[in-house]
Amino acid sequence: MTKHLRTLHPTEGILAFYDGRVDGxxxxxxxxxxxxxxxxxxxxxxxxxxxDEALVYDTHISIDHARTIxxxxxxxxxSKFTVVLSHWHLDHVAGTDxxxxxxIIANGRTAAHLASRKAAIEAxxxxxxxxxxPLILPTRLFDGHxxxxxxxxxxxxxxxxxxxxxxxxxxxxxxxLLLAGDTLEDTxxxxxxxxxxxxxxxxxxxxxxxxxxxxxxxxxxxxxxxGGGYANTLIAATEQYIRALQRAAREPxxxxxxxxxxxxxxxxxxxxxxxxxxxxVHRNNVMAALRAAQEA
Numbered sequence: 001m002t003k004h005l006r007t008l009h010p011t012e013g014i015l016a017f018y019d020g021r022v023d024g025x026x027x028x029x030x031x032x033x034x035x036x037x038x039x040x041x042x043x044x045x046x047x048x049x050x051x052d053e054a055l056v057y058d059t060h061i062s063i064d065h066a067r068t069i070x071x072x073x074x075x076x077x078x079s080k081f082t083v084v085l086s087h088w089h090l091d092h093v094a095g096t097d098x099x100x101x102x103x104i105i106a107n108g109r110t111a112a113h114l115a116s117r118k119a120a121i122e123a124x125x126x127x128x129x130x131x132x133x134p135l136i137l138p139t140r141l142f143d144g145h146x147x148x149x150x151x152x153x154x155x156x157x158x159x160x161x162x163x164x165x166x167x168x169x170x171x172x173x174x175x176x177l178l179l180a181g182d183t184l185e186d187t188x189x190x191x192x193x194x195x196x197x198x199x200x201x202x203x204x205x206x207x208x209x210x211x212x213x214x215x216x217x218x219x220x221x222x223x224x225x226x227g228g229g230y231a232n233t234l235i236a237a238t239e240q241y242i243r244a245l246q247r248a249a250r251e252p253x254x255x256x257x258x259x260x261x262x263x264x265x266x267x268x269x270x271x272x273x274x275x276x277x278x279x280x281v282h283r284n285n286v287m288a289a290l291r292a293a294q295e296a
Contacts, residue, residue: 001027001061001062001064001065002019002062002064002065002068004019004020004022004025005017005018005019005065005068006018006019006222007072008044008222008225008226009226010214010216010225010226010227010228010229011175011177011214011228011229013048013049013050013153014046014047014048014049014177014216015046015047015049015072015073016044016045016046016216016225016226017044017045017046017047017060017065017068017069017072018042018043018044018222018225019038019039019042019043019044019060019061019065020038020039020040020041020042020043021039021040021041021042021221021222021275022039025039026039027039031128032128032129032130033090033091033127033128034061034062034091034130037089037090037091037190038061038091038219039061040277041185041219041275041277041278041281042219042220042221042222042275043060043061043091043218043219044216044217044218044219044220044222044225045057045058045059045060045065045069045092045218046058046170046179046216046218047069047073048150048153048155048170048172048179049073049076049078049150049151050150050151050152050153051077051151051152052077052078052079052080052151053078053079053080053081053082053150053151054073054078054080054081054082054150055081055082055083055084055148055150055155055170056069056070056073056081056082056083056084056099057083057084057086057170057179057181058084058085058086058092058093058181058218059083059085059092059093059094059095059096059098059099060091060092060094060095061090061091061094061095062094062095062130063094063095063097063098064095065094065095066094066095066096066097066098066099067095067098069095069098070098070099081099081102081103082102082103082105082148082150083096083099083102083103083104083105084104084105084106084157084168084170085104085105085106085110085138085168086167086168086169086181086182086218087110087113087163087164087166087167087168087181087182088106088109088110088113088114088117088164088166089164089182090121090126090127090132092181092182092218093114093132093135094132096132096134096135096136096137097134097135097136099136100134100136103139103140104136104137104138104139104140105138105139105140105141105142105146105148105157106138106140106141106142106166106168107141107142107143107144107157107159107166107168108141108142108143109159109165109166110138110166110168111137111138111141113166114135114137114138115137118135118137121133121135122134122135142157142159143159144158144159145157145158145159153172153174154172154173154174155170155171155172156170156171156172156173157169157170157171158170158171158206160183160203160206160207161196161199161200161203162183162184162189162200162203162204162207162238163181163182163183163185163189163190163191163192163193163200164182164192164193165193165196165199167181167182167183167203168181169181169183169207171210171212175213175214176210176211176212176213176214177212177213177214177215177216177229178207178210178212178214178215178216179216180207180215180216180217180218180234181217181218182217182218182219183203183204183207183217183238184207184215184217184230184234184235184238185217185218185219185220185238186217186219186220186221186224186230186234186272186273186275187259187263187272187273187274187275187278187281188238188241188259188263188272188278188281188282188285189238189241189242189285190219190281190285191242191245191284191285191288191289192288194245194285194288194289194291194292194293195292195295195296197242197245197246197289197292200242201239201242201243204235204238204239204242205239207235208232208235208236208239211232212232213232214228214229214230214231215229215230215231215232215234215235216229216230217230217234221273221275224273231271233269233270233271234271234272236271237263237266237271237272240263240265240266241262241263241266244262244263245285245286245289246289246293248262248286248289248290249289249290249292249293249294250293255286255290258279258282259274259278259279259281259282260274260279262282
């Protein structure tokens with residue numbers, strides 16, 4: 001599974017372990033969560049390294065991926081690992097077993113989501129195969145905010161409700177670097193909880209207030225990630241997209257637009273890059289927004 005996994009170096013002390021966006025490559029021919037939610041869009045997990053310590057932000061899409069991440073870091077001299085989960089979705093927690101002997105940190109909502117779904121995740125019945133077996137649950141919980149030191153680096157964990165109600169982002173204040181998990185995405189956010197749009201928008205404002213110099217999302221363009229990350233305009237692009245989805249729920253003509261038309265201003269401004277597989281994501285997002293509006 002790891003033949004297309006590559007290690008990127010966005011900035012000093014930060015490694016990105018990126019897989020996906022490989023023409024013609026699929027994990028399996030049938031529909032599955034590894035391809036449809038991760039590899040088709042491109043996915044990265046991250047490591048913040050300082051001396052012999054590393055914070056691993058998400059454990060990727062398989063135990064093999066996570067073992068490769070750990071081995072890569074150990075080859076750099078890392079002997080102490082801390083894992084932080086960005087949220088409970090499968091493509092972010094699949095490799096937890098490779099770090100079963102380490103502290104695994106998550107917010108309380110993430111821990112609750114995983115605990116309640118553990119049996120189905122391990123059986124491969126939650127979103128279909130492949131199963132994640134075993135799934136290692138978080139060993140340390142926080143709510144709202146937690147400050148960590150990884151070597152001499154200060155890392156702030158911030159709980160948000162964007163994309164999912166249990167998001168955790170990492171903020172490195174000295175570098176003004178935001179590791180965004182799935183709260184921000186290029187080309188567009190993946191909408192799983194449209195009933196929480198208003199909360200998403202409020203928490204996007206919290207991210208904007210940080211005024212990050214650079215943003216590293218889990219789903220994005222590998223070249224941009226390797227080059228140091230996205231500008232803070234990715235936050236505004238996400239906000240504008242969510243507001244447009246809210247309008248599309250009320251305006252039938254907007255629902256007919258292809259993604260490239262729907263986000264034309266953000267594309268023209270260079271805030272995001274068009275990637276064709278997000279057309280399917282966008283169609284699903286529009287339908288989700290419409291259903292949420294009808295049920296409200």
